[in-house]
Amino acid sequence: MKVTVFLGCFVAKFIFVTGGVVSSLGKGIAAASLGALLESRGLRVTLIKMDPYLNVDPGTMSPFQHGEVFVTEDGAETDLDLGHYERFIATKMSRINNFTTGQIYDSVIRKERRGQYLGNTVQVIPHITNEIQDFIFRGAKTGLKDEAEVAIVEVGGTVGDIESLPFLEAIRQMALRLGQAMTCYVHLTLVPFLSSAGELKTKPTQHSVQRLREIGIIPNLILCRADRLIPDDEREKISLFSNVKKEAVVSVSDVDSIYRIPRMLFEQGVDDVICDALELSLPSADLSVWDKLLNKFSNSSEILKVAMVGKYVEFKESYKSLTEALNHAGIHCNSRVVVEYLDAELIESVGPEKLSGFGAILVPGGFGERGIEGKIRSIRYARENKIPFLGICLGMQLAAVEFARNIAGMRDANSTEFNVSTQFPIIALISEWTSNDGQTEKRSIASEKGGTMRLGNQLVQIKKNTLAYKIYGDISVERHRHRFEFNGILRKSMEKVGLVCSGETEKDGLVEIIELPESTHPWFIGVQFHPEFNSNPVKSHPLFIDFIRAGLVYSKTNLEQRSVKDDNVLKGRHEASKL
DSSP states (O other): OOGGGGTTSOOOEEEEEEEOSSSOSOHHHHHHHHHHHHHHTTOOEEEEEEEOSSSSSGGGSOHHHHOOOEEOTTOOEEOTHHHHHHHHSSSOOOGGGEEEHHHHHHHHHHHHHTTTTTTOOOOIIIIIHHHHHHHHHHHTTTTSTTOOSEEEEEEOSOTTOGGGHHHHHHHHHHHHHHOGGGEEEEEEEEOOEETTTTEEOOHHHHHHHHHHHHHTOOOSEEEEEESSOOOHHHHHHHHHHHTOOGGGEEEEEOOSOGGGHHHHHHHTTHHHHHHHHTTOOOOOOOOHHHHHHHHHHHTOOEEEEEEEEESOTTSGGGGHHHHHHHHHHHHHTTEEEEEEEEEHHHHHHHOGGGGTTOSEEEEOOOOSSTTHHHHHHHHHHHHHTTOOEEEETHHHHHHHHHHHHHTSOOTTOEETTTOTTOSSEEEEEOOEEEOTTSOEEEOOTTSOSTTOSEEEEEEEEEOSSSHHHHHHOSEEEEEEEESEEEOGGGHHHHHHTTOEEEEEETTTOOEEEEEOOTTTOSSEEEESSOGGGGOOSSSOOHHHHHHHHHHHHHIIIIIHHHHHHHHHHHHHHHHHHHO
């Protein structure tokens, strides 16, 4: 695509969100909240994330560095911020909504090798910056029937980072090429509170905006992150030093739920500032859906403690979508879900007794051998103590391994991911399958790691008279991200001793859902897919809703009884001490 193609026809308007001072301020949530606000005013909105790293995508990056990998319906491994986007706006994300410096350079080099630059010297300006702009237009679906009316573009990294400079230069040029009323710049920055001085400090924000202006970008709106409300006099100071109107300097303080942010921005007139900058005349925002949601959240009557036994628990962003999906289900069940992240290696070394006192246990996905036995011990504890259990991706696979070892008598059972020579390969590398679009895909152990897994939407057929059928009905379409599968050769042996394979792929018969019958366990289910990617606060995922309901029932009937029993024991000891 070339920018000039679009200058003579309707082009989406663009909002660019940049960050300053420090990373991890919440640009993704800020961008998503802006999207929710504009959508509530009747606009068709999409969001785009530009990441400045050289990786083609985050699929091969460590969760400790990058957090979770969010998978889109079309099978793209993307930044976790795309999960925020889908949780705040109606538009579904795809592979065109996230691109990296690696993708940009790869595209330009391929064009150069094909001779598309007609002998010109290929340079950062204009070739890299033009390519960035083309990717932005592609993400906005410019020129297509479902073109966005407003595209919100989040620039990864912070102002001043060397790797972000081509992105910043590209978005600076877009105001020049498209016109001022077609672009709006939003800068998110930190206003820290120094406890030793007892005051907020605005200098980091001033310097951040100054750096942005040196690049040639003048922000229309400054979002000031702080742990408290920023007083008017501090906002006025930022306004004067940044050459931005006071009403465009917005306080974004810490909140107990990210879903309060659209309302917070609305009450400070953020959407009006943006509409003025983009010359948009729109009806007032209707935030009634968000208000109803927050009312439920604020008036939750019960608390449910959920143990999440994982291997990346030191960095909770690794399970962002999963945590949010549990919160969504809690809201719909009129309860507050409290997630405690437990290190699988700790369970492995000290035992599963730390799981006592939880109303539900969840084992999430992951890669690699570390902590595997701790997860298996946690699954066994949930099964034997009849605690509601949900296994996702690797969690489902290890539930099958645990069942094979301790119920089916396959003592050596394992996944070939962890033990290639196991006598009972319950989980094995899938070598061939049919994708959702009907294409046959093949893999081997020697395949490249990036983008070679079973990814994206897949139709799941559900077996009648099962827990899965009660939750889903006949079919479900879920997103996948995995390389290993339940071994169909050993399926019958497992089913003979009580395992229920309640969901499978339509074309290949790959096992998608396993569960235990209600006569054996009140609520025990494992799914190969990632249902958390299909959950949002307005419409929670049915699997998580049922999981939370089961946890609440267990807590009432078991944990309360245990509490009464413990109280009676203590009372007895107290009476005995009197004697």
